[in-house]
Amino acid sequence: MVLASKTGEVRYNRKGDPGKVGPLVFPAGEYIDSETYTRTSLSAPVVLCEGEYYVLAIEGSVTGVNPKDDYATNGSNAHWIRMNKFQYAFIEV
Numbered sequence: 001m002v003l004a005s006k007t008g009e010v011r012y013n014r015k016g017d018p019g020k021v022g023p024l025v026f027p028a029g030e031y032i033d034s035e036t037y038t039r040t041s042l043s044a045p046v047v048l049c050e051g052e053y054y055v056l057a058i059e060g061s062v063t064g065v066n067p068k069d070d071y072a073t074n075g076s077n078a079h080w081i082r083m084n085k086f087q088y089a090f091i092e093v
Contacts, residue, residue: 025055036063046083054080 028037028045031054037045039056046055047067054067058079067080 031067033064033066036061046086047080049080053083053086055083057081 023039023042023044025044025046028035028047031047031049037047037056038061039045039059041059044056046053049067052068054071056062056079062079065079067082070078070080071082
């Protein structure tokens with residue numbers, strides 16, 4: 001009784017070089033207008049603003065840029081991008 005057999009060969013075409021690794025997002029709490037938020041190539045802050053989570057989308061530092069207003073005005077070109085279906089559970093031990 002034969003359980004398996006090989007009848008052909010599967011080849012995968014490489015479509016291009018892999019992209020660079022994106023930053024690790026980290027929770028930065030609730031948005032505070034006077035706080036300075038900084039994104040690097042390795043890390044990006046996520047803030048809670050009026051019930052929605054936003055990630056800092058540009059490298060560098062920003063202060064006083066409200067994520068909700070920025071995203072509403074500038075969309076995908078904003079400093080802050082809204083995170084859909086993003087949930088956190090924080091447990092203090």
